[in-house]
Amino acid sequence: MSYAMPGGDGFVDVTDILVEASIDMDPETMILTENFTLYDSMSALEIGDPRMDSGIALDEEQRPDFQPLAPLLPEELCYILDRLLACEMEWHSGFTLAQTVFTSLHVHQLDELDPDTMPPMQHDPSRPIELVTIVLRAAVTGFLKSCDLAWRELSKGRVQDTEDWQSEKTGVSLLEGLPVGTVLARLEDARVWIVGHTHQSMPWRDHLLDRILLRAHLIELFRLHPIEDGSRFQTVLSTTTAILQAIHNRPPIPSPNSSSPAVLAFDPYITRRLSSIMPLRVLELPPLETTWAALASLLRGLSEVGTLVGTPSLMTWKVVGDLRSTFPLDGQRIPFLRSLTQSCFFDGHRVLGKMTLDWLVDRFFLESIGVPYHILASAVKTRWPSSSSPPFRDIEQKIIRTLIPHIKSAWYNPPRRRRFLSRSLLEWHAMYDAAVTLVGSVNTDDVADSALVLAIPRAVLLWQLSIVREVVLSGFAMELYVPHERPFAYWYASQVMKEQLSVLEQLESVIPNDVVAREEIAFDRSFLAALEAMCFGMFVITLPEMSCSGYRLSLNFLRRYKWAFRPEYKIYSTPLVVAPDLDRFLSACADTLEDESISPSTLFSRAKARFLDLGNSQPGYGGLWHIDRQKFVRDLADVAGQLALVSPATLEDLPAFQPSNLEWDFTIYRWFPISSAFVGVLYMYQYFCQACTDEKSVYTKYYM
Amino acid sequence: MDAITYKAYSGEHELPHIISLVQSELSEPYVIYTYRYFLHQWPHLSFLAYPSPDAELPVGVIVCKQASHRDRFQRGYIAMLSVSKAYRKRGIARALVRHSVDVMKAHGVQEVYLETEHDNAPALALYTSLGFIPEKRLHRFYLNGKDAFRLVLPMTAGGEETISEKPSVGWDSAEDGKTVWGNGVPLVRLRRRIAELRACPMITVWPADEDVDESGR
Ligand SMILES: CC(C)(COP(=O)(O)OP(=O)(O)OC[C@H]1O[C@@H](n2cnc3c(N)ncnc32)[C@H](O)[C@@H]1OP(=O)(O)O)[C@@H](O)C(=O)NCCC(=O)NCCS
Numbered sequence: 013m014s015y016a017m018p019g020g021d022g023f024v025d026v027t028d029i030l031v032e033a034s035i036d037m038d039p040e041t042m043i044l045t046e047n048f049t050l051y052d053s054m055s056a057l058e059i060g061d062p063r064m065d066s067g068i069a070l071d072e073e074q075r076p077d078f079q080p081l082a083p084l085l086p087e088e089l090c091y092i093l094d095r096l097l098a099c100e101m102e103w104h105s106g107f108t109l110a111q112t113v114f115t116s117l118h119v120h121q122l123d124e125l126d127p128d129t130m131p132p133m134q135h136d137p138s139r140p141i142e143l144v145t146i147v148l149r150a151a152v153t154g155f156l157k158s159c160d161l162a163w164r165e166l167s168k169g170r171v172q173d174t175e176d177w178q179s180e181k182t183g184v185s186l187l188e189g190l191p192v193g194t195v196l197a198r199l200e201d202a203r204v205w206i207v208g209h210t211h212q213s214m215p216w217r218d219h220l221l222d223r224i225l226l227r228a229h230l231i232e233l234f235r236l237h238p239i240e241d242g243s244r245f246q247t248v249l250s251t252t253t254a255i256l257q258a259i260h261n262r263p264p265i266p267s268p269n270s271s272s273p274a275v276l277a278f279d280p281y282i283t284r285r286l287s288s289i290m291p292l293r294v295l296e297l298p299p300l301e302t303t304w305a306a307l308a309s310l311l312r313g314l315s316e317v318g319t320l321v322g323t324p325s326l327m328t329w330k331v332v333g334d335l336r337s338t339f340p341l342d343g344q345r346i347p348f349l350r351s352l353t354q355s356c357f358f359d360g361h362r363v364l365g366k367m368t369l370d371w372l373v374d375r376f377f378l379e380s381i382g383v384p385y386h387i388l389a390s391a392v393k394t395r396w397p398s399s400s401s402p403p404f405r406d407i408e409q410k411i412i413r414t415l416i417p418h419i420k421s422a423w424y425n426p427p428r429r430r431r432f433l434s435r436s437l438l439e440w441h442a443m444y445d446a447a448v449t450l451v452g453s454v455n456t457d458d459v460a461d462s463a464l465v466l467a468i469p470r471a472v473l474l475w476q477l478s479i480v481r482e483v484v485l486s487g488f489a490m491e492l493y494v495p496h497e498r499p500f501a502y503w504y505a506s507q508v509m510k511e512q513l514s515v516l517e518q519l520e521s522v523i524p525n526d527v528v529a530r531e532e533i534a535f536d537r538s539f540l541a542a543l544e545a546m547c548f549g550m551f552v553i554t555l556p557e558m559s560c561s562g563y564r565l566s567l568n569f570l571r572r573y574k575w576a577f578r579p580e581y582k583i584y585s586t587p588l589v590v591a592p593d594l595d596r597f598l599s600a601c602a603d604t605l606e607d608e609s610i611s612p613s614t615l616f617s618r619a620k621a622r623f624l625d626l627g628n629s630q631p632g633y634g635g636l637w638h639i640d641r642q643k644f645v646r647d648l649a650d651v652a653g654q655l656a657l658v659s660p661a662t663l664e665d666l667p668a669f670q671p672s673n674l675e676w677d678f679t680i681y682r683w684f685p686i687s688s689a690f691v692g693v694l695y696m697y698q699y700f701c702q703a704c705t706d707e708k709s710v711y712t713k714y715y716m
Numbered sequence: 717m718d719a720i721t722y723k724a725y726s727g728e729h730e731l732p733h734i735i736s737l738v739q740s741e742l743s744e745p746y747v748i749y750t751y752r753y754f755l756h757q758w759p760h761l762s763f764l765a766y767p768s769p770d771a772e773l774p775v776g777v778i779v780c781k782q783a784s785h786r787d788r789f790q791r792g793y794i795a796m797l798s799v800s801k802a803y804r805k806r807g808i809a810r811a812l813v814r815h816s817v818d819v820m821k822a823h824g825v826q827e828v829y830l831e832t833e834h835d836n837a838p839a840l841a842l843y844t845s846l847g848f849i850p851e852k853r854l855h856r857f858y859l860n861g862k863d864a865f866r867l868v869l870p871m872t873a874g875g876e877e878t879i880s881e882k883p884s885v886g887w888d889s890a891e892d893g894k895t896v897w898g899n900g901v902p903l904v905r906l907r908r909r910i911a912e913l914r915a916c917p918m919i920t921v922w923p924a925d926e927d928v929d930e931s932g933r
Contacts, residue, residue: 040728042756050781053753054746061747106856175855292859293744425855427863490853491834492865494844556906560847562916567870568849570919594918601910605903667902 030059055289063284063291073281079273080121081130083139086216088274089148090265092118093223095278096155098297101306103159104346108178110283111295113159117277118152120184125149140214142205147224150195150202153187154227157195160186161234162348170354176347176425182286192235199228222259229255233314238356239321239365246318253311260304309343317349319636321356324364326372326419327379327532327633329357333422334482335640337429338489338682350423358416369412376411379633380471381519382529383464391464395454402450407468410443418479427490434483434575440476445584447472467522470515473589477512480590481505483575489682495557496565497572500597502550504590509544511590513537532632539645542622546652549615550684552604553659553669569594610663616656623649647681654687720776720808721769722815725755725762734764734777737798744859754779754795761792763815765799765808775803778812782820785827792820794830797839809842817846817869827870834863843867872919 037043045052062068084092099112113119123129127145135141163186166177173179187195206214206221214220229252236245268274283292297303320332336345357364363371377385389404396402414436421432447469456462484505487493493501516537523530558565570577573592581588604610626645631638660669674685725734731751739745755762758781765776776799785791794816799808817828832839834853844850850865857864 042752044756048753050750050753053749056747056749058747058749063745106861172855175857290859291744291747427853427855431852492850492853494849497849555910558909558913562913562918564847565913566916566918567872568847571851571868571870572849595914598910598914602907602914605907605910664903667906 078117080118080124082273083136083141084143085139086214086220087265088268088272089143090216090219091268091274092277093151094300098303101303104348106177107295110182110286110288111292114184115278115280115282117279122152146205147202150198151227153195154199154231156187158230158234160188165351170351171347182288199224219262222255226255238318249314306343313344313349317353321364325633326375328635329419331634332637337422337426353423354420357419372415373408373411377471379529381467382523382527388468392454397455407446414439430486433479437575438580444469444472444476445586448586463521470519473515477508481508485683489678491678496560498554499551499558502547503597504592506544506547508590509540513540531630535629535632538622538626542619545615546619549612552612611661612659613656613661616652616659620649620652651681651684658687721766722763725759733774737777738796741798754781761816761819763812775800776808776812778816780816782825789826790824792825792828827868829868831864831866834865
């Protein structure tokens with residue numbers, strides 16, 4: 013690297029001043045400002061460090077001065093537009109604006125493209141200047157506006173800045189003040205200008221036209237509200253999808269050579285010159301194919317949002333949320349979609365744009381146990397012993413306060429969701445305690461009566477237990493457990509599911525026959541029974557992994573399940589149901605090892621059979637997502653089948669069982685390891701699928 | 717071969733060596749002030765490994781800090797750990813971590829934590845073998861978009877064990893000193909192992925930590 017004195021005549025070399033000032037300091041001394049943090053130190057500017065010292069001119073940055081008005085061939089313009097889209101999609105995927113959107117140099121000199129203030133230029137018929145002043149200008153304007161509109165959604169606080177997405181604009185404008193109407197008008201001018209040409213007068217005319225149309229539609233999509241503008245949103249969405257398909261069907265655009273003004277229109281090193289707080293590395297943009305696929309996923313994700321907002325069912329939202337956070341679809345978990353979905357579910361006033369908060373309470377009971385809330389409430393009221401009215405409002409408030417963030421959390425990033433869920437368990441417990449206390453005061457005369465009243469806390473408990481299960485099992489998907497923690501986690505999950513099953517059993521008599529909730533509960537019962545067997549089987553085969561001291565086991569246990577040991581639980585008179593308990597676990601280990609009738613492989617085959625039975629289940633609240641849910645269940649049946657084949661048949665065989673037969677890779681089955689014997693088969697299968705889909709369009713490929 | 721020698725950090729003259737050991741492993745190098753932030757404030761928590769007592773160039777380094785966590789307890793942090801390629805897999809990193817953790821423990825630390833890339837298998841294997849657990853996954857923690865694990869080694873004030881303790885009975889020891897299981901651990905030993913764990917004194921209280929979501933950075 014050679015360093016030159018940059019900046020030209022206006023700069024003075026101040027090295028001497030610094031040298032002189034530092035004479036009084038020893039090399040070993042360091043002067044820290046008060047409250048100097050690690051973060052301060054990491055973002056400190058190191059003079060001479062080329063990553064942040066923008067004064068240094070680097071060889072790789074030596075490039076001809078950027079000419080914003082350099083005339084372009086139509087195919088060069090197409091190349092620029094595609095790169096802009098690639099930058100935009102990379103920003104959506106979580107990189108900074110400085111590394112992506114702002115590497116477009118036209119962004120920084122957009123004003124110079126104004127046809128009204130343009131200097132006179134020589135006319136080159138193959139490179140009409142209007143391509144720059146009308147078409148490119150409109151496209152860059154539209155590109156920035158799209159980012160601005162997405163930025164507004166992202167900044168609502170539903171996804172995490174600097175984690176899910178990067179808000180930092182480094183002082184560069186996203187045309188926040190420019191009305192969308194003006195932007196669309198510029199794009200319309202560009203469209204009109206392009207259609208004024210024939211294929212002969214302008215090669216690549218249709219390529220260009222598609223791209224301008226695509227941009228105009230994307231702006232609309234970012235602007236429209238999936239609920240308020242429902243039908244328009246759907247129309248624009250399908251047109252956008254068709255345009256994308258058309259672009260994809262056209263022959264590819266040739267890549268310009270490295271001296272083309274189209275290539276020089278992007279400067280990946282610009283991050284050094286923008287005022288960023290951290291040194292940022294140069295980001296390599298992915299191949300164009302990836303960008304089209306990312307956009308296709310975004311559109312499919314928007315389509316799912318559109319369908320979901322038209323589905324006013326709490327349980328369906330729960331089913332979809334659980335599915336999507338456990339098995340994220342490629343590209344459909346981008347922060348913009350996750351934020352938008354949350355905004356649509358609850359905008360601060362209404363649920364799904366129109367329902368009041370009480371709707372949540374009604375649906376909570378109706379969909380969990382099939383009984384309308386007013387029936388439960390009147391059952392309590394008529395048996396209420398005192399003249400004051402029962403404290404319904406308190407429970408209702410708790411349900412509302414807890415449910416809204418709960419549903420939204422399925423669209424947080426997975427680690428955050430898990431942390432949120434484990435913290436929320438305290439609130440669920442408060443709700444459960446309030447419900448138990450309420451029904452404890454009721455005079456119930458007979459069994460049928462009390463079953464109805466007791467259904468209130470039981471409905472709460474069902475949700476609470478399913479969250480505990482989610483917290484425990486998602487720990488596997490996130491690869492959190494070290495080997496000695498696995499037996500407990502699987503055993504505990506199985507205990508939680510056993511409890512869920514017994515609560516469902518207790519609810520049996522109150523659930524009406526002909527309600528959707530019954531279908532859903534039937535699904536749940538089979539699913540839980542299968543999953544419970546599977547987790548218990550995993551507990552047994554991982555038992556030999558308990559190779560740590562009791563001291564370490566207990567310390568790590570307390571840390572891992574700290575959500576259950578919060579002192580706040582003590583203020584409730586109702587104990588936590590199925591609290592994690594190391595003593596109980598160890599006695600379960602001892603009992604299990606004495607029980608010669610246990611056969612791990614049978615547990616897994618039983619689980620497999622049960623999962624397969626679910627293939628004929630009714631959709632319940634799965635709705636349109638029932639197919640996805642069935643696929644999820646089939647995958648579980650697969651892994652259960654694999655585990656049945658490699659697991660010991662009896663306890664006596666357990667010590668000889670090789671854990672290396674299992675691949676602790678949770679990327680495939682999320683909650684379970686995969687049998688090594690099948691890894692090869694699986695990779696071959698994936699390779700085969702890949703080879704097949706490569707032939708087809710990206711659309712099918714990324715839908716798998 | 718000479719015995720590896722471990723020495724506490726002794727001054728700025730070691731900084732260039734530390735930087736070169738650490739820098740080679742990072743996708744996003746730190747500015748020099750990041751090193752100084754740690755080394756100047758907690759020099760006693762950083763150790764270097766030398767191939768022989770009088771070698772000049774270190775082959776391994778660990779850099780740490782210790783601070784009060786929400787005014788409730790002392791917490792140690794491992795900021796950097798690196799062993800030069802030619803010297804890996806000889807237990808140097810394990811020894812460096814032990815040195816730092818021992819000093820932190822003597823200074824009343826109740827837990828030690830660190831972050832590492834979610835796919836850094838050697839580091840994960842090292843730390844988990846020392847008793848650390850990945851407490852949290854941190855979404856897109858690094859600027860390159862990778863997730864991290866926050867690994868934690870919980871300790872009690874004045875806890876007995878040294879880190880990385882192994883069970884005293886129940887497992888066969890292979891020649892390389894590793895505990896093994898699978899083939900050859902009969903069921904009775906598994907039962908005995910559980911019985912032994914049940915008889916162990918367990919830690920039953922853990923300082924409350926209402927871990928309101930730190931941004932994780
Ligand atoms: C991680 C690192 C420090 C390990 O250094 P090391 O001196 O080779 O480690 P040790 O010899 O002390 O190994 C101790 C244990 O770590 C694990 N381990 C170390 N290297 C491993 C590897 N390549 N694969 C699997 N496990 C490994 C093993 O469990 C090992 O115990 P064992 O030898 O009894 O099996 C070294 O690989 C390194 O410098 N990596 C790059 C920097 C880095 O990733 N730092 C950590 C981020 S905080």
